[in-house]
Amino acid sequence: MNGPHDMGGFTGFGPVAPERNEPLFHEPWEARAMALSVAMGATGTWNIDMSRHARERREATDYWQASYYDKWIYGLDRLLVECGLVTAEELATGKSAGPAKPLKRKLTADILQAVLAKGAPADRPATGRPRFRVGDTVRARNITPSGHTRLPRYARGHAGVIVIDHGTHVLPDSNAHGKGENPERLYTVRFTAAELWGTNNTDTVNIDLWESYLEPRA
Amino acid sequence: MPHDGHDHDHEGSELSPMALRVRALESLLVEKGYVDPAALDALIDTYQTKIGPRNGARVVARAWSDPAFAKWLEDDATAAIASLGYTGRQGEHMVALFNTPQVHNVVVCTLCSCYPWPVLGLPPVWYKSMPYRSRVVVDPRGVLAEFGLSISGDVEVRVWDSTAEVRYLVIPMRPEGTDGWSEEQLAEVVSRDSMIGTGLAEKAA
Numbered sequence: 001m002n003g004p005h006d007m008g009g010f011t012g013f014g015p016v017a018p019e020r021n022e023p024l025f026h027e028p029w030e031a032r033a034m035a036l037s038v039a040m041g042a043t044g045t046w047n048i049d050m051s052r053h054a055r056e057r058r059e060a061t062d063y064w065q066a067s068y069y070d071k072w073i074y075g076l077d078r079l080l081v082e083c084g085l086v087t088a089e090e091l092a093t094g095k096s097a098g099p100a101k102p103l104k105r106k107l108t109a110d111i112l113q114a115v116l117a118k119g120a121p122a123d124r125p126a127t128g129r130p131r132f133r134v135g136d137t138v139r140a141r142n143i144t145p146s147g148h149t150r151l152p153r154y155a156r157g158h159a160g161v162i163v164i165d166h167g168t169h170v171l172p173d174s175n176a177h178g179k180g181e182n183p184e185r186l187y188t189v190r191f192t193a194a195e196l197w198g199t200n201n202t203d204t205v206n207i208d209l210w211e212s213y214l215e216p217r218a
Numbered sequence: 219m220p221h222d223g224h225d226h227d228h229e230g231s232e233l234s235p236m237a238l239r240v241r242a243l244e245s246l247l248v249e250k251g252y253v254d255p256a257a258l259d260a261l262i263d264t265y266q267t268k269i270g271p272r273n274g275a276r277v278v279a280r281a282w283s284d285p286a287f288a289k290w291l292e293d294d295a296t297a298a299i300a301s302l303g304y305t306g307r308q309g310e311h312m313v314a315l316f317n318t319p320q321v322h323n324v325v326v327c328t329l330c331s332c333y334p335w336p337v338l339g340l341p342p343v344w345y346k347s348m349p350y351r352s353r354v355v356v357d358p359r360g361v362l363a364e365f366g367l368s369i370s371g372d373v374e375v376r377v378w379d380s381t382a383e384v385r386y387l388v389i390p391m392r393p394e395g396t397d398g399w400s401e402e403q404l405a406e407v408v409s410r411d412s413m414i415g416t417g418l419a420e421k422a423a
Contacts, residue, residue, distance in 0.1 A: 008328035008379065010352035016364045018344045018416075024266055026343070029237040032244055034265070034340070035258035038307075043252065048383075052330050068331065068346045070236060073243065086246060094242030100250040109256035116264065119306035122383035150381040152328055154355065166311065166384055186382055197356055203375040205355050208382035 001146060002153060004060035009154040009197070033069040037076050042115055044104040045083050049176035053148040054078045122170045124183035131211055132187060136162045138214040140189070148176035151213040158195050159217050163206065164188035171210055185211040270339035273304045274387055275408035277337055278419070279401040282392045292316065295387065299337060309336035311384045315376070322369050323388045324362065324415030326354045327380040334385035338413060345414065355379060365416040388412065390419040
């Protein structure tokens with residue numbers, strides 16, 4: 001989807017405003033929002049791609065105005081309801097009105113450090129021979145998927161060179177919709193700023209792109 | 219137990235709408251049995267006290283001190299970083315980007331906020347902000363200037379957009395005048411921003 005999250009290349013948001021000695025959380029609720037999101041993610045009810053897709057389906061003007069952890073809470077609320085863990089009414093009242101749904105797992109304090117240290121690797125065994133090699137020139141397909149994708153709009157249709165082969169990784173376009181991991185080869189593709197933006201310098205942008213996002217340069 | 223610092227006598231009306239909403243959500247999820255409040259407290263404590271940019275600074279200091287480690291970091295950053303004890307969530311697949319006199323690396327996630335948590339902790343607000351995400355790919359030199367960083371025109375600015383589960387750590391150049399420094403001393407000059415690419419590692423003036 002061409003959602004509000006896909007913002008590379010836009011210039012209308014003003015300057016970056018780094019904050020000196022920034023606190024880790026600006027409000028106590030932000031810390032709770034982070035912890036709730038991570039803890040619910042660890043239950044395995046949804047995957048990270050579903051989680052990203054829940055946030056990016058927000059109304060564009062709301063997405064652009066919301067603070068970061070507001071985006072997380074929006075996504076968490078949405079997944080909780082879509083996955084049937086709570087109802088919209090329960091969210092509104094903050095009170096349970098029915099039985100809980102069984103979870104695959106629950107993040108408890110005793111297993112927390114082990115769960116964080118293990119993470120959730122996205123690499124998978126190779127499914128075939130890679131179509132491209134480091135050094136190949138490729139073109140990012142000019143496509144407009146209706147669902148989740150990690151091919152940014154600013155790269156579509158542009159040619160670049162493969163600089164890293166990362167092996168085989170879970171494909172977000174499929175995984176975000178519960179259609180399986182469908183792992184594919186993942187590459188870093190280097191695009192010149194001249195190719196992407198028509199600028200006149202030696203700068204480059206390097207983007208991680210799955211094999212099905214790419215075609216040999218015609 | 220109270221979870222959001224409101225253990226004194228605040229009325230609900232003094233809380234912001236988001237604070238009220240998150241408090242209600244937590245209460246609901248605890249009532250349902252989906253979350254363990256002790257795990258939430260421990261999660262927050264972990265990112266406040268254990269997992270942050272000092273981890274990444276130790277990786278950089280080791281790379282500056284030990285050429286074999288630097289080579290390992292270049293060949294297999296995930297394993298090299300794991301050897302220092304930093305693994306897991308949002309750092310499962312690491313790549314180290316070495317700055318050189320010819321190349322300055324800078325990292326972004328234009329599509330969300332991907333960031334190498336085990337070595338840098340949780341990202342700062344600016345990294346997740348619309349201005350940074352949208353502009354650093356199209357105007358990296360302009361964005362770096364907003365951090366007070368001017369990169370010479372003959373140096374390539376190499377932007378990395380973290381669109382997958384690969385996480386990038388910039389290894390800044392070692393500052394002049396640090397010969398013979400211990401790893402502990404070296405780690406002190408490695409700022410968080412220098413490992414994102416919006417800063418340099420610099421000796422205190």
